[in-house]
Amino acid sequence: MxxxxxxxxxxxxxxxxxxxxxxxxxxxxxxxxxxxxxxxxxxxxxxxxxxxxxxxxxxxxxxxxxxxxxxxxxxxxxxxxxxxxxxxxxxxxxxxxxxxxxxxxxxxxxxxxxxxxxxxxxxxxxxxxxxxxxxxxxxxxxxxxxxxxxxxxxxxxxxxxxxxxxxxxxxxxxxxxxxxxxxxGEAAALWSKLNFLAPLALLTTAAQATAGEVRASRREDLVAIIGEVAAVARAEGAPADEDQVVAFFDGVPAGMRSSMQRDATAGRPLELDAIGGAVVRAATRHGIAVPVTARYVDELRERHPGS
Ligand SMILES: NC(=O)c1ccc[n+]([C@@H]2O[C@H](COP(=O)([O-])OP(=O)(O)OC[C@H]3O[C@@H](n4cnc5c(N)ncnc54)[C@H](OP(=O)(O)O)[C@@H]3O)[C@@H](O)[C@H]2O)c1
CATH class of the missing domain: 3.40.50.720 (NAD(P)-binding Rossmann-like Domain)
Incomplete structure (x- = not known):
């Protein structure tokens, strides 16, 4: 130049x-x-x-x-x-x-x-x-x-x-x-976002509630999904620390919502397959059980056909 x-x-x-x-x-x-x-x-x-x-x-x-x-x-x-x-x-x-x-x-x-x-x-x-x-x-x-x-x-x-x-x-x-x-690091870049986003999107959309509400009312599921996604991320070669993600989730503004939740409210197609479906598929490839994530993905697919 x-x-x-x-x-x-x-x-x-x-x-x-x-x-x-x-x-x-x-x-x-x-x-x-x-x-x-x-x-x-x-x-x-x-x-x-x-x-x-x-x-x-x-x-x-x-x-x-x-x-x-x-x-x-x-x-x-x-x-x-x-x-x-x-x-x-x-x-x-x-x-x-x-x-x-x-x-x-x-x-x-x-x-x-x-x-x-x-x-x-x-x-x-x-x-x-x-x-x-x-x-x-x-x-x-x-x-x-x-x-x-x-x-x-x-x-x-x-x-x-x-x-x-x-x-x-x-x-x-x-x-x-x-x-x-x-x-x-390719895997690190992509999964570091998904580590937080997948739990936030699945929980807030399923509950139609804010981050603050789901971290109180669905805490067990929240911790389970964060742990499952972190295990998959590590298998994909990305660093992931579930305790850090839980702490981060606990620190976000209580009123935070996800774009998946906004899409659901507006009746638009959800990026469910790209976010939740991708976690479940990667888990299957690595032989990792992700029962709570899979339950949320299935439930949301049923509620939002075509997503
Ligand atoms: N928005 C955020 O704050 C945010 C933050 C982080 C990540 N993301 C991610 O970024 C991605 C984009 O999200 P977004 O919120 O920017 O979406 P968006 O506001 O809905 O924008 C999507 C754009 O794509 C256009 N489009 C749809 N189908 C098209 C086609 N066949 N050909 C050409 N253009 C087409 C739409 O056009 P029209 O204007 O003509 O409808 C619209 O302008 C998503 O994966 C989202 O999860 C978004």
Whole structure:
């Protein structure tokens, strides 16, 4: 890079699914100077082209920024951020053909673990980078994003031969104000989020109650699920300490809810299979018994057919 250039200069980013997560990152990157194209349905793409993305955020301020938008990726990009929900992934990927994407970095920010292998099979030439995001951000209408949390933290995994390109992306995101951590453990990155998220999502959704309520009323199940997920995480090669997760759960705000719970309340499909189903499948592969997790997954599947 020469003087006056930085990681954002000339960086071409496509964002597949400009919702709570994707819309926020698309707007931050575009505002900071990256060339951003959102891949979305015809109606959403038209709205974004006409009005840009409006972000309301305590951390980043309220702002509107213009972005490119298309129904389908037509030109190569440096980075594809995949920010649809797990239940929308297969349909959405049709918008990013492998031959156009080429060897781009593909960075999925979905919750869950199995999508990484899925994307590697689908885009054999691309560099699929396991990643997670910690944020609370909601798409209230196409192109309207409310960012509620006072932070956005992205964890990226940099493994050979992608380190340099991952570090450029990390640098670009940091320049927008996002906190970025770059690690080298794939399993650790993915399972460290699931260790907390799976128990939170399963319990709050099944009970239709807050974290504070379930940690009192369903404590035995909470401790059991945390222990089961931690055992699976360790078998997958990720460090996991159930006592720490229980302590963390006890420390989160009592009113905390999960996005799975919000999806259930709104009658939307749940990311149950990507979160709970993935734990049960990994447990089966490793011969680990996860009876309480499996009971919650089965019960929620029955209550929310198709999830
Ligand atoms: N939101 C958070 O605070 C948060 C935090 C951490 C992790 N996550 C995870 O991040 C992922 C995304 O969640 P989210 O809350 O950002 O979801 P979201 O707000 O519902 O956004 C999903 C976006 O995907 C778009 N979409 C759906 N089907 C599509 C398709 N076939 N082609 C193109 N775009 C399509 C939707 O488009 P329309 O706008 O046209 O409907 C929407 O903009 C999930 O795995 C979630 O668990 C979310």
């Amino acid at each position: 020469t003087d006056g250039q930085n990681a954002l200069t000339g960086l071409r980013v496509a964002v597949l699914g400009p919702g709570g997560v994707g819309g926020l990152l698309a707007a931050l990157l575009a505002r900071a100077g990256a060339a951003v194209t959102c891949l979305a349905s015809a109606t959403t793409a038209e709205r974004l082209r006409a009005d840009g993305i409006r972000v309301e955020s305590g951390q980043f301020g309220d702002f509107t920024t213009s972005v490119e938008a298309a129904e389908r990726l037509a030109e190569p990009v440096d980075v594809l951020l995949v920010t649809v929900k797990a239940t929308q992934l297969d349909d959405a990927l049709e918008r990013a053909p492998a031959d156009v994407l080429g060897d781009a970095l593909v960075v999925p920010l979905l919750n869950g673990v199995e999508h990484v292998d899925h994307l590697r099979r689908r885009y054999p030439q691309a560099g699929v980078v396991p990643a997670t995001i910690r944020v609370e951000s909601t798409r209230t209408a196409p192109g309207l994003i409310q960012h509620g949390s006072p932070f956005v933290t992205v964890d990226l995994v940099a493994v050979p031969p992608l380190e340099q390109r991952v570090r450029r992306l990390a640098d670009a995101l940091e320049r927008t104000g996002v906190t970025v951590r770059v690690g080298d």
